[in-house]
Amino acid sequence: MIRLVVVDDQALVREGLGLILGAQPDLEVVAELPDGPALLGFLAGEPGAADVILLDLYLPGADGVEVLGRVRALGPVKVLMLTTVGRAADVQRALAAGADGFVLKDAGGAELAAAVRSVHAGVTALSGSAAELLWPAPVAAAPEHAGARLATLTGREREVLGLLGRGMTNQGIARELALAERTVKSHVSNLLAKLAVTSRTQAALLARHLS
Incomplete structure (x- = not known):
């Protein structure tokens, strides 16, 4: 509690x-x-x-x-x-x-x-x-490029990204997807690199605007 x-x-x-x-x-x-x-x-x-x-x-x-x-x-x-x-x-x-x-x-x-x-x-x-307020640029600039980056994600990375958008922690995502927490950390690192963003919040925000 x-x-x-x-x-x-x-x-x-x-x-x-x-x-x-x-x-x-x-x-x-x-x-x-x-x-x-x-x-x-x-x-x-x-x-x-x-x-x-x-x-x-x-x-x-x-x-x-x-x-x-x-x-x-x-x-x-x-x-x-x-x-x-x-x-x-x-x-x-x-x-x-x-x-x-x-x-x-x-x-x-x-x-x-x-x-x-x-x-x-x-x-x-x-x-x-x-x-x-902090990161308008990744959302506003070149949405077609952002969409192309999103398309490079694997199915599992897309699932992780969706749960990031719901504010879930790595531990919570691991429970939701029945994965080891270290595996979730690896997926998060990979999707951040593919989306060319520097934080999980930016990644989730980008996905929200492209959905």
Whole structure:
């Protein structure tokens, strides 16, 4: 069970996120908090109580990146940043400060839950909208060339790529396809090289736009 804390200054948003994520069988929302001081107080009073924090980027008093720095000093916990307005600079600033992932509030419930699972597993998670902010070029430029690269994938590599697009980790893909995890890692490396991209997120985003 992944223990999750939701931090957002808008009551309706955090309660909605709590309901959506809490309905997942492997996620438990242990706290819904309005701001940074409340989060820091919770973590100090309940050390080790949270596995993942869903942290709004814009909070009253101190923004989420500043709060993130203070959270890091309190112990190991994964932090997934959240915001409504998407700007590439915001995503870059959060990731540079040590965020484990970044999602926009336009993400669906399934995508958001997948992002929580990914960061918990140690995989940097970006929602599709956030990834597009960072890497528009592979999608926008020469789609016919990208389609030709996609055609070079084997059937198994296409299966792996589809599961990457659902936010699954190598371990999860291995279970889904009944493969050894090292075999999945090999397939991921091969498909990244064939698609001429540098990350699994770029690969999944490219496939999504070509589907």
